[in-house]
Structures are given as structure tokens and as C-alpha cells.
Amino acid sequence: MSNTVEDDDDDFQIPPSSQLSIRKPLHPTNANNISHRPPNKKPRLCRYPGKENVTPPPSPDPDLFCSSSTPHCILDCIPSSVDCSLGDFNGSISSLGEEDKEDKDDCIKVNREGYLCNSMEARLLKSRICLGFDSGIHEDDEGFVESNSELDVLINLCSESEGRSGEFSLGKDDSIQCPLCSMDISSLSEEQRQVHSNTCLDKSYNQPSEQDSLRKCENLSSLIKESIDDPVQLPQLVTDLSPVLKWLRSLGLAKYEDVFIREEIDWDTLQSLTEEDLLSIGITSLGPRKKIVNALSGVRDPFASSAEVQAQSHCTSGHVTERQRDKSTTRKASEPKKPTANKLITEFFPGQATEGTKIRTAPKPVAEKSPSDSSSRRAVRRNGNNGKSKVIPHWNCIPGTPFRVDAFKYLTRDCCHWFLTHFHLDHYQGLTKSFSHGKIYCSLVTAKLVNMKLGIPWERLQVLDLGQKVNISGIDVTCFDANHCPGSIMILFEPANGKAVLHTGDFRYSEEMSNWLIGSHISSLILDTTYCNPQYDFPKQEAVIQFVVEAIQAEAFNPKTLFLIGSYTIGKERLFLEVARVLREKIYINPVKLKLLECLGFSKDDIQWFTVKEEESHIHVVPLWTLASFKRLKHVANRYTNRYSLIVAFSPTGWTSGKTKKKSPGRRLQQGTIIRYEVPYSEHSSFTELKEFVQKVSPEVIIPSVNNDGPDSAAAMVSLLVT
DNA sequence: GCGATCAGGT
DNA sequence: CACACCTGATCGC
Numbered sequence: 001m002s003n004t005v006e007d008d009d010d011d012f013q014i015p016p017s018s019q020l021s022i023r024k025p026l027h028p029t030n031a032n033n034i035s036h037r038p039p040n041k042k043p044r045l046c047r048y049p050g051k052e053n054v055t056p057p058p059s060p061d062p063d064l065f066c067s068s069s070t071p072h073c074i075l076d077c078i079p080s081s082v083d084c085s086l087g088d089f090n091g092s093i094s095s096l097g098e099e100d101k102e103d104k105d106d107c108i109k110v111n112r113e114g115y116l117c118n119s120m121e122a123r124l125l126k127s128r129i130c131l132g133f134d135s136g137i138h139e140d141d142e143g144f145v146e147s148n149s150e151l152d153v154l155i156n157l158c159s160e161s162e163g164r165s166g167e168f169s170l171g172k173d174d175s176i177q178c179p180l181c182s183m184d185i186s187s188l189s190e191e192q193r194q195v196h197s198n199t200c201l202d203k204s205y206n207q208p209s210e211q212d213s214l215r216k217c218e219n220l221s222s223l224i225k226e227s228i229d230d231p232v233q234l235p236q237l238v239t240d241l242s243p244v245l246k247w248l249r250s251l252g253l254a255k256y257e258d259v260f261i262r263e264e265i266d267w268d269t270l271q272s273l274t275e276e277d278l279l280s281i282g283i284t285s286l287g288p289r290k291k292i293v294n295a296l297s298g299v300r301d302p303f304a305s306s307a308e309v310q311a312q313s314h315c316t317s318g319h320v321t322e323r324q325r326d327k328s329t330t331r332k333a334s335e336p337k338k339p340t341a342n343k344l345i346t347e348f349f350p351g352q353a354t355e356g357t358k359i360r361t362a363p364k365p366v367a368e369k370s371p372s373d374s375s376s377r378r379a380v381r382r383n384g385n386n387g388k389s390k391v392i393p394h395w396n397c398i399p400g401t402p403f404r405v406d407a408f409k410y411l412t413r414d415c416c417h418w419f420l421t422h423f424h425l426d427h428y429q430g431l432t433k434s435f436s437h438g439k440i441y442c443s444l445v446t447a448k449l450v451n452m453k454l455g456i457p458w459e460r461l462q463v464l465d466l467g468q469k470v471n472i473s474g475i476d477v478t479c480f481d482a483n484h485c486p487g488s489i490m491i492l493f494e495p496a497n498g499k500a501v502l503h504t505g506d507f508r509y510s511e512e513m514s515n516w517l518i519g520s521h522i523s524s525l526i527l528d529t530t531y532c533n534p535q536y537d538f539p540k541q542e543a544v545i546q547f548v549v550e551a552i553q554a555e556a557f558n559p560k561t562l563f564l565i566g567s568y569t570i571g572k573e574r575l576f577l578e579v580a581r582v583l584r585e586k587i588y589i590n591p592v593k594l595k596l597l598e599c600l601g602f603s604k605d606d607i608q609w610f611t612v613k614e615e616e617s618h619i620h621v622v623p624l625w626t627l628a629s630f631k632r633l634k635h636v637a638n639r640y641t642n643r644y645s646l647i648v649a650f651s652p653t654g655w656t657s658g659k660t661k662k663k664s665p666g667r668r669l670q671q672g673t674i675i676r677y678e679v680p681y682s683e684h685s686s687f688t689e690l691k692e693f694v695q696k697v698s699p700e701v702i703i704p705s706v707n708n709d710g711p712d713s714a715a716a717m718v719s720l721l722v723t
Numbered sequence: 724g725c726g727a728t729c730a731g732g733t
Numbered sequence: 734c735a736c737a738c739c740t741g742a743t744c745g746c
Contacts, residue, residue: 425737432727530735568737625738628733655735684736706735729743733736 243267251295271296395526395705398503400495401475405503405526411437417472421505422488423449423570435460441472443479445487448599449570464489467516480516482507484528484683485571486600492520499523502697504705506530508541508682509689514696525699529706530684531654532717537687538654538680539665545578547665548650551677552583552619555648562644564636566624566651567593570600575652575681576621577602580609588617618644627651630671637674648675654682687720694721 244267245257265273273296396407404410405419408430416438420428423446431440433455439462442450447461464470466489469478476494484506490513493501502517503526531538538544552563565576565587580587589597591612598607611617626632627649637647666679685693694702702721707714 430728434726571737623738624736625733632733653736682736725746727744727746730741732739732741 244270247295248292251292253292394703395503398493398501398526399524400497400499400501401493402473403475403493405491406505408435411435413437417441419491419503420446420450421482421491421503422446422485423453424485424506424568427505428454431456433457441477443487443489445600446489449487449596452599464491480513483510483513484508485568486573487570492517492522494520501526502699504528506684509685509693513693517697522697522699524701524703525694525697526703526705527690527694527718528684529690529704529714529718531682531686532690532704532706532714532721534687534720536654538682541574541681544652544665544679544681545575545582548575548652548677548679548681549579549582551650551666551668552579552648555646555675558646560643560645561618562636562640562647563619564622564627564633564647564649565619566627566649566653567621568624570596571683572624572652572681573597573600573602575650576619577606577609579619583619585619586611586617588612588614588620590621593621624651624653627676630669630674630676633671633674633676646673646675648677650677650679652679652681654680654684654686691721 244260244265247270248254248257248260260270273292392404392407392410392412396404396410398405401417402415403417403419404415406421406427407418408420408428411430418438418440420431420440420442422443428450431450431454435456440447440450440456440460441462441464443466444463447458447463450456450461451458464477464479466479466481469476471477474496476492478492478494479489480492482488482490482505488505488507490502490504490507493503495501500520500522501524502520502522506528507513548565555561555563565579566572567576576587576589587610589610589612594607594610594612597610614620622636626636628651633647633649637644640647664680666677669676669678702718704714704718
């Protein structure tokens with residue numbers, strides 16, 4: 001294990017220059033907004049000796065870069081014993097292969113003051129206010145709990161009944177006992193055992209007992225009727241195995257009874273058997289297997305009435321009925337009057353199919369709840385929904401219009417106007433080149449990406465110009481820059497009913513946004529609530545960029561340092577572009593990414609800061625997940641052994657701020673020769689920004705698009721925005 | 724063999 | 734934790 005040091009934000013000192021000022025917002029055309037050399041900085045060590053004091057070129061040459069700052073506290077953090085040699089250079093980091101995923105564990109996190117760095121602060125801050133607003137999702141969740149509870153009751157009852165019921169018990173000495181009279185029948189032949197147990201069984205049916213008040217009933221139909229009419233009074237099973245054996249016999253497969261006895265297959269187990277299971281327990285002939293599976297499908301059918309089950313399985317004994325009575329008993333807990341046989345399967349899953357896609361109105365002035373991406377995915381799984389009949393979340397629908405936004409996972413034929421706010425997978429998921437459900441409306445940049453990456457033909461795409469009102473199916477639609485990633489838009493819908501809906505998509509608040517909306521009375525606001533929690537109060541992007549720039553300057557005391565900046569397919573461009581501008585250094589990006597940036601409409605001035613020749617730059621843009629762990633970073637290090645002795649990675653994400661001190665522009669982690677900065681560079685709005693935005697828009701209803709901690713919490717958090 | 728989708732991972 | 738992906742397995746054509 002290598003030396004491990006983590007500097008939490010609590011004690012990590014930002015290089016002095018960054019404490020000077022948070023500079024003016026950056027504009028792409030004005031790189032000078034961030035001063036290159038803060039005045040109070042000591043001269044930096046030269047990265048490439050003999051080339052200091054060279055005027056930065058218009059087309060920068062990385063060899064001319066000159067480092068000038070003193071490494072300050074960062075030096076303190078690097079153990080002096082660290083061996084800075086890193087193995088052989090092998091190739092591009094962007095083409096990393098498979099890496100191990102366990103490095104979390106070998107990173108011991110201790111800061112200089114001895115605190116555990118994974119502080120509980122963030123968690124303590126997390127308030128969990130449950131307002132209990134009524135909504136579909138709330139119901140859904142309750143539904144899950146309820147159906148889980150039902151399942152638990154069912155399982156418990158089944159195991160109880162198994163505990164009580166008699167079975168052909170195989171003793172430790174492998175002796176076989178009759179479940180009814182407990183006589184040792186090991187010495188009997190199969191046939192004799194059957195005869196014996198059947199005789200016992202028949203006897204037990206004819207003998208009244210406190211366990212079975214219905215044994216007098218010899219008539220199957222009366223059993224079925226009673227099972228439906230009076231499920232509560234039903235007795236426990238006489239035995240779990242005997243019905244199986246009788247059922248087997250009714251199929252003409254008595255010769256397999258010993259197999260079922262040996263495997264202790266009771267009625268419950270029987271119903272879950274697959275053909276493979278049957279093969280594995282020794283039913284090697286295809287015919288009998290098929291016969292059993294076939295008969296089982298009839299028994300299992302949840303829609304089949306008891307009588308149908310009986311007819312399909314040719315079961316003439318009362319045992320099937322008894323098992324069904326058992327189930328009826330279980331379900332009675334929640335559905336006392338409803339016979340199981342008449343109950344639709346969907347009724348066991350409230351909030352799913354029966355809820356439909358109708359738009360519900362939320363109580364004012366707070367949120368209407370709707371599932372987040374991830375929670376709705378989980379919901380689908382928990383319901384065993386195969387994904388074919390997904391319920392469209394509220395945030396994908398525009399009230400008062402037939403429009404859908406970012407809803408390609410929920411394609412339906414009743415809609416032909418599909419809006420895409422931006423090109424991130426979780427928003428375009430489900431969109432494929434076979435899309436034939438109408439038009440896709442999006443920004444020019446998004447349209448280019450959709451066309452290039454997904455192969456959607458241009459005929460399907462309708463480009464929306466920023467700030468231009470267009471009429472689609474009688475509804476005015478205007479879109480604005482969402483300040484999230486290139487091409488991202490927020491969309492204003494103004495239907496004839498006068499109830500305007502603003503869908504923010506994913507967005508990072510900027511002041512001009514409220515100006516665009518002056519004069520529009522927003523009835524419903526579909527809001528990106530990714531960081532809708534007071535714990536997420538991160539700095540402006542400019543401050544984080546500033547932090548990164550100065551951290552690079554500070555770490556650059558070692559000329560053999562490789563800097564890595566994490567990025568998505570699209571997103572975070574501003575960060576590395578500004579880094580390049582301010583440091584006046586080219587930055588390596590892979591050719592695919594370069595093509596993408598050209599497609600995104602970056603100017604030639606911007607593009608000149610990038611190179612696809614990795615040897616031209618010691619600042620590389622890499623996929624964010626490459627930086628996710630020290631293990632991965634070690635792989636990177638191994639590929640660059642000769643060239644670099646120190647790796648400094650920047651992992652830009654908003655959620656970093658949740659666990660660090662408020663407004664901290666970053667935290668620093670180190671393992672040996674690898675340093676990782678987690679910087680709260682977010683392309684979503686902070687809680688403060690959300691609050692400001694909501695106050696300016698002052699909508700009647702807010703529909704959150706993301707539930708971080710479940711719908712209750714989302715509603716509670718959204719309610720904080722309007723207080 | 725291919726694309727689409729799902730499940731599980733970071 | 735949540736971001737916006739990724740990989741591998743499975744399915745249907």
C-alpha cells in the first residue's frame with residue numbers, strides 16, 4: 001500500500017492567489033477575465049528549463065509553458081519518500097482498458113488534523129421533512145411497501161404451513177417416514193409406499209380433526225366455493241406433499257412420485273419449477289417434463305379461476321383447492337372481501353397500470369411529485385414490469401398539451417411531438433434511429449448530435465431557435481439556453497388555455513434567465529431539482545475554474561506532471577477551455593471529442609486550444625469515470641511512467657459539494673504519486689440558485705424532475721424553494 | 724450478427 | 734449520495 005494522504009477542504013488551503021478574488025464571469029471571447037499570473041505569486045519553477053519568460057503565443061506551444069508559482073501547502077502533502085518514477089509510457093489514457101474496481105478500499109483517508117475525511121456533516125445537514133402530499137408516486141411507493149408486505153405475509157404463512165404440515169420426512173439416517181402415521185416406510189417399495197400413504201391420506205380425510213374442519217367435504221366444487229366465500233376459516237393443509245403426489249398421479253406420472261418425495265417438492269415449490277429444474281431432479285424424459293410444465297402453467301395462471309385450474313390440471317382431489325384457499329387467506333389481510341380468483345394481478349400493484357398516465361394536479365403551492373429517472377427505473381424493476389407498459393412520469397408530460405419532453409423511454413403512438421432538451425443519455429434514452437413517432441424538437445446543436453451519434457434522419461428533426469416563438473399544433477413554443485451543456489434548452493409552452501408551462505430540462509441558473517421570462521405568467525414549472533437540497537450550495541463555475549487553474553499552477557512545480565480533467569460526452573467544456581486559455585496551453589482531447597466540439601459550434605478560436613496529439617500537451621481531457629478511482633488512475637500512471645512522475649486529476653461534479661464544506665471550491669485527495677481533486681463544477685443549479693429562480697418565476701405548481709431521496713423528500717425540498 | 728434493452732456497476 | 738455514463742448479458746429479429 002502506498003502512502004495515502006487526503007486533504008479535506010477543512011484544512012486544505014487554496015493557493016493564496018485564488019483567495020484574492022472570485023473574478024468576473026467568464027465569457028468565451030474574453031480569456032483575460034482570469035488573470036494569468038496573480039500578482040502575489042512567487043515565481044514558479046520552470047517546467048521546461050531555459051525557456052522561461054517567453055511571450056505566450058497565439059497558437060500556444062506547450063514547450064513554452066513556464067510554471068511560476070510556489071507549490072505552497074501542496075508540497076507539504078506529498079510525502080517526501082514517494083518514488084516518482086512511474087513505469088513505461090504505453091499509449092493514450094483515453095483508450096484505457098478494463099480496470100479493477102476495488103481501490104476505494106485501499107485508500108485510507110486521513111487528513112492532517114486526524115479527522116476522518118468522510119465526515120457526517122453532510123448527512124446531518126440533510127433534513128428529511130415529510131410533507132405527505134398526495135401524489136401518484138407517493139401512492140406508488142406505498143404500493144410497493146404494501147405489496148412487499150403482502151408478499152412477506154404470504155411467505156410467512158407458507159413457511160408456517162410448511163412447518164406444520166406433514167411431509168414424507170427423510171430422517172438423518174435416510175429413513176422415509178409416512179407423514180401421516182410416522183411409520184417407517186423405507187423398506188417398502190415405491191408402489192407400496194404410495195399405497196400406504198394414500199391409505200393414510202384417505203383416512204385423514206375421513207377423520208374429523210381440529211386442524212381441518214372441512215374434511216367432511218368430499219365434493220370438490222363445494223371446496224372451491226368455500227375457498228372463495230370464506231377464506232378466513234380455512235384450515236391449514238394436511239400435507240404439502242400429498243397434493244403434489246396426487247396431482248402427479250392425475251397426470252399419469254406416478255412413476256416420478258419418488259423423485260418428488262426425495263426432493264421434498266411441496267405444492268409451492270412445484271409451481272416454481274421450470275423444465276430445467278425437472279431435468280436436474282432426474283426427470284430425464286422430455287415427454288413427462290413437458291407434460292408437467294404444461295400442467296403447471298395452468299395451475300399457476302393468476303387469472304384462472306379455481307375451477308379452471310382444476311379443469312386444466314385434471315386435479316380431482318381437494319388439494320389444489322386447499323392451496324388456493326391458503327393464498328386467499330393470505331391476501332385477505334388487504335382484500336378481505338375479494339376472492340383471489342377474481343382479482344386482477346394489477347390490483348396487487350397499486351400505482352402502476354391502473355394509475356395510467358393521467359396528469360394529476362398538485363396541491364398549491366408546492367410540488368406535484370413525479371418519479372425521478374433513477375427511482376422510476378427502480379420502481380419498474382420492483383414491480384417486475386418488463387418495461388413494455390411503463391408509466392410516463394409527470395415531468396415528461398406538458399400539461400394542457402399533447403407534447404412529451406425527454407420521454408423517449410416512453411414512446412407511444414398517441415403523441416407526435418417529442419422534445420429533447422439536451423444530448424445526455426438519461427434524456428435521450430430510448431431514442432433510436434428507428435424512431436417513427438413523429439417529430440423531434442430540439443436545438444441545432446442537439447439536432448446535430450442526434451443525427452451524428454444516433455443516426456436520426458434530419459427529416460425527423462425540427463430545430464428550435466433560441467428565443468424564437470414558434471407555433472406547434474396551436475401551441476406557442478419558445479426555447480432558451482439552459483446553460484447546462486452545449487445545445488441544452490429550457491422550453492416555454494403557452495397553450496391556448498393560458499396556462500403556460502416552463503420545462504427547464506437540466507439547467508444551471510443564470511441571471512438573464514429570469515429576464516427572458518418577464519411577462520410570461522408560468523402556471524407550471526417543471527424543474528430540474530437535481531441539487532434541490534440546502535446541502536448543495538456550491539460556488540459559481542467561474543470560481544471553480546479559477547480554483548482548477550491555480551491548482552494546476554501550484555502543482556506544476558514538478559515538470560513531469562500530467563494533468564487530467566474529467567469530462568462527459570458533452571459537458572464541462574467550459575472548464576477545460578478556460579484552463580487552456582488562462583494557462584495559454586493546448587489541451588489534449590481525443591479525435592472523437594474534437595469532432596464533437598466542432599459539431600457543437602465551438603469557434604476556431606476555441607478549437608485552436610485543443611490538440612489530438614497527446615504528446616503536445618500535459619493536460620488531457622478524459623472521460624470522467626477514468627478518474628473515478630485511484631485504481632484507474634494508477635493504470636493511467638503506469639502507461640506514462642517515463643514521461644510523467646506525478647498525476648493530478650480533476651474530477652468535476654456538483655455532488656462533491658454535498659460532503660464538503662459549503663462553497664468550498666474543491667478538495668484534494670492523494671495516494672502516492674496520484675493526486676485527485678474533486679471540484680464542485682456543476683452544470684445544474686445549486687439550491688440557492690433554484691430558490692432564486694423559483695422566486696422570480698413564481699409558478700403556481702412545481703413539478704420536480706428528479707427525486708434525490710424519494711418523492712417525499714423531493715416534495716419537501718421543493719417546498720423549501722417557495723418558503 | 725445486429726440493434727435494442729436490461730441489470731448492475733462507477 | 735448522484736452524475737452520466739459504461740460493460741456485459743439477454744432478447745428479438
